Amino acid sequence: MTGTQALVRLLLEQARLDREQGINSRGLVSGYPGSPLGGLDLELNRNLDLLEKDGMTFQPAINEELAATAIWGSQHIHLYDQPEIDGVFGLWYGKGPGLDRALDAIRHANMGGVAKYGGMVLAVGDDATGKSSTLAYQSEQTFIAAGVPFFYPRSIHDIIPMGLQAFALSRLAGCCVGMKIVVDTADASSIIDLDQIRPKITANDESGPVHIGRHDPALVREDRLFNLRLPAVRRFQKAQNINSIIGSKPAIGKLGIMTVGKTTYEVNDALASLGIDDPAKAGIGLFSIVMPWPIDPASLVDFAKYYDEVMVVEEKR
Numbered sequence: 001m002t003g004t005q006a007l008v009r010l011l012l013e014q015a016r017l018d019r020e021q022g023i024n025s026r027g028l029v030s031g032y033p034g035s036p037l038g039g040l041d042l043e044l045n046r047n048l049d050l051l052e053k054d055g056m057t058f059q060p061a062i063n064e065e066l067a068a069t070a071i072w073g074s075q076h077i078h079l080y081d082q083p084e085i086d087g088v089f090g091l092w093y094g095k096g097p098g099l100d101r102a103l104d105a106i107r108h109a110n111m112g113g114v115a116k117y118g119g120m121v122l123a124v125g126d127d128a129t130g131k132s133s134t135l136a137y138q139s140e141q142t143f144i145a146a147g148v149p150f151f152y153p154r155s156i157h158d159i160i161p162m163g164l165q166a167f168a169l170s171r172l173a174g175c176c177v178g179m180k181i182v183v184d185t186a187d188a189s190s191i192i193d194l195d196q197i198r199p200k201i202t203a204n205d206e207s208g209p210v211h212i213g214r215h216d217p218a219l220v221r222e223d224r225l226f227n228l229r230l231p232a233v234r235r236f237q238k239a240q241n242i243n244s245i246i247g248s249k250p251a252i253g254k255l256g257i258m259t260v261g262k263t264t265y266e267v268n269d270a271l272a273s274l275g276i277d278d279p280a281k282a283g284i285g286l287f288s289i290v291m292p293w294p295i296d297p298a299s300l301v302d303f304a305k306y307y308d309e310v311m312v313v314e315e316k317r
Helices: 003-020 040-046 048-053 064-080 096-101 103-112 140-146 156-173 218-239 263-273 297-304
Strands: 025-031 056-058 087-095 120-126 177-182 244-246 255-260 284-289 309-313
Touching (some): 003 025, 003 048, 003 087, 003 156, 025 064, 064 087, 064 096, 064 103, 064 120, 087 096, 096 103, 096 120, 096 140, 103 140, 103 218, 120 156, 140 177, 156 177, 156 218, 255 263, 255 297, 263 284, 263 309, 284 297
Parallel strands (some): 025 056, 025 087, 087 120, 255 309
Antiparallel strands (some): 244 284
């Protein structure tokens, strides 16, 4: 399975999971192709029969902003109509600069909120080295500026389970949730154990009025984002143990290494090349961060306080 195929499978899994849980949902996927997600639209078209069978609509957009506008529009259906369905979950996709272009619509969606049985996930293709893009792009700063929490899958193996967590979090906290997918993840292929793609999610947090409302004033939307939705994100992150220790804890903590996203595997490879096959025996502990923002500071403190030194390995800035 490739990275783009994993995104297609994510949509199918979300639709099937809803059906198993008695949620009568539909799906909408829209975006604009661009490296490293340039082949996603082709993969969606190849699997159109499967998507439509599970109640999903694939609508390619003229540009990224219209795609984001359409998906947020799907979150409004219960405000003005009496639909026969419970909600629409939406996946937006685009490359890094496309996130910039769609930012007006995304800011409105994130401030305004999503539907309880809807959800809005943003799959952003990042090309940090400019391998096949005119810009060497990094989406973290844009997500943070818009107040959008985001996941950073370490590899193809993370795309489906983290995507399911992202939809669950979007519904729970009422906000958009991003997924940063880099070139190495999107372009690679791997064997995926389909019995391990559904994480156990316990989403029973009572976060207050976090979902989309009808004609909410601007200051009310802002207040809900920063004082209700983002705190709910942190609680979800802690309850699901999303950022976590890898391997065993050393008897004597000399060096603690915090890795962000795909750097987890790169650090492991670097340690192996130095002959360190068991980091714990060398006094080294590893902490994998796959949700860089917002982050629960207590988890970082609990890890760091055990070590003489702490090193953070992340991408670019």
